[in-house]
Amino acid sequence: MPSSREPAGPLTSLFRSLHRELDHLFLRAREALFERRLDEARELFEAWEDALRAHAALEEALILPRADRAVEAGRAAAVAIYSGEHVRMLELAAAARGAVAALAARAEPPSTRELIALFDEQGTIRRLADHHQAREENILLPALERGLPAAELEALVERCRLRQ
Ligand SMILES: [Fe+2]
Numbered sequence: 001m002p003s004s005r006e007p008a009g010p011l012t013s014l015f016r017s018l019h020r021e022l023d024h025l026f027l028r029a030r031e032a033l034f035e036r037r038l039d040e041a042r043e044l045f046e047a048w049e050d051a052l053r054a055h056a057a058l059e060e061a062l063i064l065p066r067a068d069r070a071v072e073a074g075r076a077a078a079v080a081i082y083s084g085e086h087v088r089m090l091e092l093a094a095a096a097r098g099a100v101a102a103l104a105a106r107a108e109p110p111s112t113r114e115l116i117a118l119f120d121e122q123g124t125i126r127r128l129a130d131h132h133q134a135r136e137e138n139i140l141l142p143a144l145e146r147g148l149p150a151a152e153l154e155a156l157v158e159r160c161r162l163r164q
């Protein structure tokens with residue numbers, strides 16, 4: 001793992017900011033839910049799930065195949081774990097989106113207990129996403145930056161910028 005004094009490389013910096021945007025969208029969606037602004041919460045949960053899906057697709061297309069080749073042999077198998085976590089996170093995001101849409105479609109407002117239950121359920125994806133993103137930022141992306149020739153890395157950063 002790189003030392004904290006080492007500045008992050010361009011790919012890691014880009015993905016850090018993409019992760020913070022996803023975190024911010026999820027927070028806004030949960031704030032709207034907490035305040036029972038249900039139509040807005042439904043739209044924000046939809047936007048968050050779409051953004052998470054697009055982000056995972058970007059990594060599946062451009063990051064993970066290269067990481068598989070570039071990352072040291074001992075770690076190559078670990079790349080598959082990221083794909084598995086994408087599948088799990090997208091399942092949980094779809095479930096959260098569906099639960100909020102069901103609440104928003106209902107005539108009566110949610111009780112406090114129902115809201116607490118929903119926030120508890122969302123805790124799983126929040127913790128999984130935090131852990132997943134931290135490993136991408138601290139292990140996977142720095143390893144990819146070390147493993148790629150400079151010109152290839154520069155081209156990859158550009159392609160990621162254009163896709164997102
Ligand atoms: Fe990821």
Ligand SMILES: [Fe+2]
Nearest residue numbers: 015059133136
């Ligand atoms: Fe990511």
